[in-house]
Amino acid sequence: MLGFLILTPLIVGTLGIWVPFKKMSGVIFSISAALFAFCLQSVIYPSHQDSRWNFLTLGGYPISLHWQSVPIANWMACLTTLINLLAQVYSAGYFSHDARRGYFQSVLLAFTGAMLCTVFGDNLFTQFVGWELMGVGSYLLIGYFRGETSARYAASKAMLVTRIGDVCFLIAVALAVIHHDNTITAINLHGTAFIAWALIGAVAAKSAQGPYASWLVDAMAGPTPASALIHAATMVAAGPYLLIRYTLLLHHTPGGLVTLMILGGSTAVLAAMGAVGSQEIKKLLAFSTVSQLGMMILAIGMGSPRTAWNLLVAHAFYKALLFFVSGIASYRAQSGLLSRMAGSLHRFEFSALFMMGALGMSGLPPTGGFLAKEALYQTASHGLDTLMLDLLLSFLGGAYTAKLVKALIPVKAPPVHRTSYGMLIPSYIISGLVLINFFWHPWVSVRPIFIEQTWPSLLSIGLGATVGAFWTIPFPLLTGVLYPALWRRINQLAGWTVWVDHTLVQGTLTIVTVILWANRLVRWGGSGRAQRYALLSGIALLAIVIWNIHV
Template sequence: MINTSNLWLIPLLPFAGFLINGTIGRKFPRSLVSAVALIATAIPAAIVAWLWSVMLPAGAPASISVVSSPWIAITDFQVNFAFTVDHLTLIMLGVVTGVGFLIHLYSVGYMAHEEGYWRFFAYLNLFMFFMSVLVLSSSFLLLFVGWEGVGLASYLLIGFYFKKDSAANAGKKAFIVNRIGDFGFLLAMFLLIRNFGSLDFTHVFDAISVNPDWHGGILTAIALLLVVGAAGKSAQIPLYVWLPDAMEGPTPVSALIHAATMVTAGIYMVARCHTLFDRSPYALGVVAIIGAATAIFAASMGMVQNDIKRVLAYSTVSQLGYMFLACGVGAYAAGIFHLMTHAFFKALLFLAAGSVIHALGGEQDMRNMGGLRKRIPITFWTMTAAVFAICGVPFFSGFFSKDEILYQTFIAGDKVLWLIGLITAGMTAFYMFRLWFKTFFGEERFTEDHSHHDAHGVHESPAIMLFPLVILAILSIIGGYVGVPAVFGGHNEIEHFLDPVFSSGAVAATAGSHGLEFGLATLSVLVVAIGFFAAFFLYYKKPGTAASYAERFPALYRLVSNKFYVDEIYGTIIVTPLLMFTRLILGGLIDGGIINGSGWAAAALARGTGSVANRAQSGNIRSYAGWLALGAAAVLIVMIFGRGLLH
């Protein structure tokens, strides 16, 4: 018998860590702050490991639940505060708690000399609390609580350096853009209540499953509104603009947001609602198109960025597009598979980038790096594993998950989307190997002044930062072996593991052949090789060539390096008119005219009334006698004529 009461500890312990460090943590020594934060995340990770041990064996329950007393009960509408763990939840919990704990551990070393140490770890624990609630929830409403909570925590973490305008603005941008997506999510929940009378996952999905004739219509409307929410949270077109700026926060924050938690929430929500999406081919098509478009669009911007963290930020947007593409063609298991492997290598990429930045005293511009592989060898080799994984080098984790998405897209009949995904794979290889060559190879373009904070010069990070890198490097290499397809001698275990969750879907995978799968994988590897050799030639063999191409096509280079001026377009079309409206209409007419005017009128009325009353109280006996007579006459008139009216 499984003790379900342990499920409550998964979110409650990080919340307790947040309360302790957030209220009295400023009085603690840093070692005690670290201990509280690490214990609050290590125990949930251990509980999740225990859940794996009891749910993985054959014959184990497909899901376990824990339900409190009714949370909301209004006439026939009821929502319970309930958690459920099934195989999809188990994978997500493993990513959130496992990778999240490693990021906490890394942060102890990375943030050792930063102000607000207690505040940083309080925010990290708060983030873990809300993400755990999101993943464990049994209803749309409780999921929305976690959904909004990670938005709040991300705002606090991205704007951690609140004295910097760029960080404060990035936090506000993330918060506001996500509110747009959340509005779509809210409307979807209203439609669910109106049409199903419930927000419980089981109730809604069972109602759809027992009615095979339900297609399109209101289901499409709900699905499209959920897509708006997912596009905001998972940074897809047109709501992707907040994620590249999120790198203004400390590097561990970037790793947490980009890899382990927040941005994967949209993918998780679409996969969780697969029963709903399967009944709307139109909504699935929208998801696939958005994913493919975002993947190639973000990859193009990543090819010209010089900030090492910003390159990784655009790669996250692009990789999330792959996951959207997988869900859009009904290959939910492939999307979750890539979500898992991406968590390993993207967390490693950001943490390794943080190690590079730490070695160079805060430098993030790759033009001021180079030749670092001998200075920081552990960082170099671990980051190499992540670069190979994200590029899809054969038999690294990203190779299996990315190629599974491309294969499923091809056999689903979406050849154009498959081609976009294939081209994006080559672009990914190009910009990631560009980062690799510019950071670790060639001449040293930095000086010892870059590490002025340390008497030892440019050197390797402390062990507490390197240990998470090594663990994540191992996972980036072997993590994909849970999904090795039959063509490479495997059994795609992760797909079979997720069968209890996705087997009820109406979108059936089209059967393909081993020969086709092997041929597509070979083509993908060739495209990756082209991306590698292009980066090798431009940034290692002849490093000045790329700059000459930029000078030859200055307009195109400016267009891409300025991110296609999307932020400027949004500012002109949306932000500026809204500011004018608020300043002229709300500020001028309503605030200045109606509100201030009504206050002025009330003051004038008070002054006028006071003036009349002042005249009445003149101190003159004859005046008082006159007022008394006038009052008596008024009373007599009321008594005479009022009585007549009554009769």
């Protein structure tokens, strides 16, 4: 049954891409609803399920596709299929007059199936298959508007940059096969440090950490439903999920957790700065996603995978909501620029939908984002450096959230363009889930939080919100071009590396050539023939005479 759950969206989605037909949208919606119902049943009535398919045998060692249901996988699958279902409904309104709507929804469904393959995968090979299929799906989704140069560029960049991480993942698969570690449990107990470092490299590229963050920001050229699914519960969220599954391996890897702290913390701060400097709504949300992913990886590095999970779930709800609502606002304003979006939401939509997502993103009650952020604060408070880092992130989060709220404050004039209920209904549902997440937390229990413990974090958010709302002078550093500039430096470094490689290769070839010619000359002169000795002696004597005359 588990294999059927995973293969059905992959097969139907692929068929929908190549064999489109008029009622494809309804079929895909029905399958999406059935997938969510099945996953919801698996978390309400948990049962152990195991599916295995022997793919090939290499050197007497079987390499198989192996799926297994465990509590965290069931919850992650439920979250993924829920966001997919809401994104499918949203797409029906978003692409109501688009003839290629069936194609887009088919790719969205196949993309969800790829994520499920990774979520339920019980070995690295199975997870790698889903990981790769998500890369292909992201290319098709981001490049949906193929007539636009920016969309084609963003899709190609996403494909190429994430391939760096895929190579690292493939190395991890190869190492696991060599050491006969064929399950997550075996890898956690007996896996080598090389596997852990390869997984860290894979997650860094896929989850847009460090210098790889620019691909996710450019990916905003894709449609809003695709952005909501990619950012909320698939692809980029697969990185922290993967690290949570391999927490024990990271704990006995020398330097692994420290590296995750540095990588996640630095990325979170730099991306938050980029969000403060962004002038376009989807880029601001993209930078905030990179920052939130950095917080998840920071929490894992601090040894608290449960905090990372709480951040992941809360982020999935409020980020999907913000993308849905921002899509409505952009559609009505006919622009994604923050300066042109004032009054694009009705007062009820602004207060009940958008503000709920904004409170979650900044880490304020009554949302799940508040509890997740406070859990991170409590974890970070054990060290002065991590505590200051968390307070800085709270300050920056409050600043870019206030900037977003300020841009969308309703005015007296009502929106000109009407919005279909297909775009509004998912927003209503996910808004309720953001609120419910304040009281209900899947898979883990949240420690009680007392108000006297939260005031430093809340004060930092409030100060940041004040700066974001009233500071109108552009920040020279926070212009949103920090990552593109960093990416250009990386490309320049790559160019230098190629030049050094070329120079070393050419220099080595030159040295080898000289040695070969010297060897031939010695062999030619040492053949025992008197005339050759006489010729070489004459040449040497002539050279000495010419040198002495010159001197």
